Amino acid sequence: MNEPLLTTSTPPITVLGTAPGAAGTGRTAATVGIDAAGDGIPDPRRLLRVAALIGSVRRGSLNRALFRAALGAAPDDVVLEPVAIERLPFYDGDLEAADASPDVRAFRAAIAAADAVLVVTPEYNRSLPAVVKNAIDWASRPRSSAAIAGKPVLLIGATPGMGAVRHALDHAAAVLAFAGAVPFERRLGVADAARLLDPDGDTPDPGLREDLADLLASFAAGLRSEGRAEVAA
Numbered sequence: 503m504n505e506p507l508l509t510t511s512t513p514p515i516t517v518l519g520t521a522p523g524a525a526g527t528g529r530t531a532a533t534v535g536i537d538a539a540g541d542g543i544p545d546p547r548r549l550l551r552v553a554a555l556i557g558s559v560r561r562g563s564l565n566r567a568l569f570r571a572a573l574g575a576a577p578d579d580v581v582l583e584p585v586a587i588e589r590l591p592f593y594d595g596d597l598e599a600a601d602a603s604p605d606v607r608a609f610r611a612a613i614a615a616a617d618a619v620l621v622v623t624p625e626y627n628r629s630l631p632a633v634v635k636n637a638i639d640w641a642s643r644p645r646s647s648a649a650i651a652g653k654p655v656l657l658i659g660a661t662p663g664m665g666a667v668r669h670a671l672d673h674a675a676a677v678l679a680f681a682g683a684v685p686f687e688r689r690l691g692v693a694d695a696a697r698l699l700d701p702d703g704d705t706p707d708p709g710l711r712e713d714l715a716d717l718l719a720s721f722a723a724g725l726r727s728e729g730r731a732e733v734a735a
């Protein structure tokens with residue numbers, strides 16, 4: 503029969519189990535400040551800032567439409583902030599040594615300032631697009647102070663085909679883990695995306711919106727369990 507249109511990895515997971523400082527370290531919401539008053543009521547001023555890397559720049563991109571759907575499905579206390587990756591130069595050790603690219607500096611600063619990262623990626627030739635890999639490469643350097651190190655990363659992507667970008671998400675997760683990031687165990691790959699997403703608007707399929715909302719909420723819950731929260735300005 504048909505492949506499922508939406509795939510998520512199994513099992514459903516709501517905490518970032520392998521992240522430094524994850525559940526099991528003895529830290530509680532009160533000790534890390536989510537519930538600063540200690541009265542059991544989460545502090546509403548605290549937002550989770552998620553830097554979003556989108557792997558397609560083309561007009562009518564299904565992955566940009568997926569990002570817009572994520573914007574509409576994100577919990578109120580989660581801020582998804584797109585970070586441009588398309589103007590980054592190809593990774594070059596000389597450029598890095600000279601710290602010569604303002605775009606790279608801005609990109610690294612945006613990743614470093616975020617509580618977490620969202621990668622929204624197409625699949626190219628059964629892997630991740632070069633523009634996404636290049637961004638991860640820049641964020642992984644220098645190894646000793648890499649902006650991506652320790653960052654929880656949620657991976658989602660869309661394709662008009664029926665393969666649900668499984669290879670792209672798998673490869674991206676492997677690359678990110680090697681770079682020191684912490685890929686979230688649940689992912690979302692959208693197959694048949696031309697039917698489920700609206701490239702010119704903001705009206706995704708209701709089932710997809712629900713899956714996105716559930717995924718983003720569980721990602722946010724995992725971040726909160728680690729105390730990754732910023733006080734809103």
Ligand SMILES: Cc1cc2nc3c(=O)[nH]c(=O)nc-3n(C[C@H](O)[C@H](O)[C@H](O)COP(=O)(O)O)c2cc1C
Binds near residue numbers: 559626660
């Ligand atoms: C170089 C190239 C390779 C592709 N390889 C795959 C692939 O391996 N799997 C897949 O599902 N789609 C593949 N596609 C089709 C893309 O999923 C499709 O172009 C998609 O719309 C790209 O994402 P976007 O709409 O966000 O730009 C490929 C497209 C290109 C340009």
